[in-house]
Amino acid sequence: MGHLHEDMREIAQCGLPSALEVMGERWSFMILRASFNGIRHFEDFQGQLGIARNILSNRLHRLVENGILKREPVPDDRRRVEYRLTEKGIDLLPTLVALRQWGEKYSARTQSSLTIVDARDRKPIAPIRLHAADGRPLRYEELDWEESEKVGK
């Protein structure tokens, strides 16, 4: 990817800024991570993340507004609400795992006590990396940019 260069004026059209508008803030990732852990109620997010209630309330609102979580009445007690991942939210798992793996690789802290595994063979999942359309893993040096029209995207 040495001779890679993208016209930075095009940045406003790429997916990154819109993703960062929603997720470019550490609490949003931590809330998402808690959701993947099965946390659904305001009090549980609050107690376990140790986040201030007003910030949590604001971030949950934004995540719902952006379609990452959905806010629904609890079936057994309709006065309470729960926050569940949408498909759009679940689609953030590769980003979350990639960021977590990077943090684990370079953090001086101890490893996480739990590891994400393939439920079938109980082996840890592979490190997230880039692959070609035919499945070959690609290194950074093997990448380049191409005009989207030419690749028929």
Added chain:
Amino acid sequence: MGHLHEDMREIAQCGLPSALEVMGERWSFMILRASFNGIRHFEDFQGQLGIARNILSNRLHRLVENGILKREPVPDDRRRVEYRLTEKGIDLLPTLVALRQWGEKYSARTQSSLTIVDARDRKPIAPIRLHAADGRPLRYEELDWEESEKVGK
């Protein structure tokens, strides 16, 4: 991953918080993205990202401090400095691409004019997803948590 649950008290030991301390802020990702585009000089980051000089200066300092960029004199003009990606910085590419692909999938805006391709066959890279240790792609439902000791990590 339906019956996935991690003791949230262990969160402090996982790689995510340390990653977010460095990258949990939208400008850090935008600067990183510019670096992957070959941008190396303060003035170029500033001009092309449209970021305020004091914020840019602060973020570059943090990225250098955290070993994601390295600050070096320009070989031809040693009064100037340039910011280049380190190995640790390059290792953030999967996170960046995963976030970008997610943003493109769900953004109402037009697609990016440029696409990342395999330099060999000029085809767009595959969407980033999770894979098992043996290379099988894994869906969310196929994941689970396991204690790290048991998986010999």
